[in-house]
Amino acid sequence: MTARRAAFAVPGDLATLTGGYIYDTRLIEGLRDLDRAVTHVPLGPSFPDPTPADMRDAAERLAAIPPDCPVIIDGLAMGAMDDAVLAGMSAPIVALVHHPLAFEGGLPPERRDHLYRTERGNLDRAAHILVPSPHVASLLVSDYGVAGDRITVARPGTDPRPRRSAKADPPLILAVGIQMHRKGHDVLLRALARLSDRPWQAVVAGAPIDTAHAGMLTRLAGELGLSDRVRLAGRVTGEALASLYESAQIFALATRYEGHGIVFDEAMAYGLPIVSCDTGAVPDTVAPGAGILVPPDDPDAFARALATLLDDPARLAAMADASARAGAALPGWTATAGVVEGILSRIDAGMPA
Known part of the structure; x- marks a missing residue:
């Protein structure tokens, strides 16, 4: 044979x-x-x-x-x-x-x-x-x-992931994606700047593949007064990335386009509510009830979606439950x-x- x-x-x-x-x-x-x-x-x-x-x-x-x-x-x-x-x-x-x-x-x-x-x-x-x-x-x-x-x-x-009840305080907004134009981290930063009156912290985990764009993100965070609240963590692997998923309350990726987006499956496996954009394969990947999708390149709409979850604990919990159910059913x-x-x-x- x-x-x-x-x-x-x-x-x-x-x-x-x-x-x-x-x-x-x-x-x-x-x-x-x-x-x-x-x-x-x-x-x-x-x-x-x-x-x-x-x-x-x-x-x-x-x-x-x-x-x-x-x-x-x-x-x-x-x-x-x-x-x-x-x-x-x-x-x-x-x-x-x-x-x-x-x-x-x-x-x-x-x-x-x-x-x-x-x-x-x-x-x-x-x-x-x-x-x-x-x-x-x-x-x-x-x-x-x-x-x-x-x-x-x-x-x-997708691999099965634990769902931890103890979350970061103030609430952690997590974005996972390489630092390049398509991932929309600049949109996320501008949205977060509109929510400065609320308690939150944010981490962007992703390697600076496009060094010029990564430099722009660092400068933008400073210009928007976010340097003390947003950490551009660069490449994060293994246990450190798992810990971020486990302690986050919201997964937020202001992507301009995705052919699928494995990170959305990961977010659902961890039971995280998702804020992202109505573009590419995102609507087919993020399960109904697990996310809020807004138009791409719209910091105001993205900020409103984040505010909905930060301001409404019941909505946040319901979306987290829907996300966890969808994550458990993934192949x-x-x-x-x-x-x-x-x-x-x-x-x-x-x-x-």
Whole structure:
């Protein structure tokens, strides 16, 4: 019997603490737990703006994968590859699109157009496409012309989390997301400045991926008089991050766009009421009754939503209960891996994926 195997090509450091990298890591682990031999193929860190050297390296690594070994290519690389790189491969390609690259916030129009055309063309070369949410699936159908039967939703899994009754005092508002424009931490800061008459503290946990944007956030917090009440904590891992979730009373992410948003699942697993934005996959991810969603880029609306929870303990408790019920019902990572294993098995058998 031929061993079931696969390759998983991921640009940059697999240990990076973003939702996409966490997804990739847990999927590799889950597939291995299902007895599939998965080889991690590291690609250069410059994707989705690859240097010529990283593109050449990717071409060599991907061309070396044999034709009987399906390869999952993370969307950061898949959407930005030269067509010649994919044309030079013999292995079946499974594209993993966390969210379309052209939907990243703050892109110049010419860059957005280039990424759109590149990603659309590259997706045509995939035997199958994996996405984390129905929202991304619908975008690929409506905006990229991908047939729906070529797409499978493999929803991120969630680990069971404790729900602690002892909370921080004053109430802790927690945001988890890398420091970049799309995550909307600047909107959160402006909203918090409108609530200076109420007792609260806030932590933004997330690595300063975009150093210029991170510097702007630090300056903005100072200009708004928030430096003593808001901690821009940078990268927070393990027990320290778990402690923040456990002691927080509100999870707040003023995101401008999400293809899914693993942090929302985490917040619900911890039973936290959520304040976020009605954009991308957020409405499908945040369970009914667990959150208040407002338009993106609207600090006034975001402040009003936070004030609703800070000022109404009964509403806060009811939303926390709804969040905890939704979190307890979320699937685990074994289910995610099982969905992907089904696609890989069909490719192994020579069946349409």
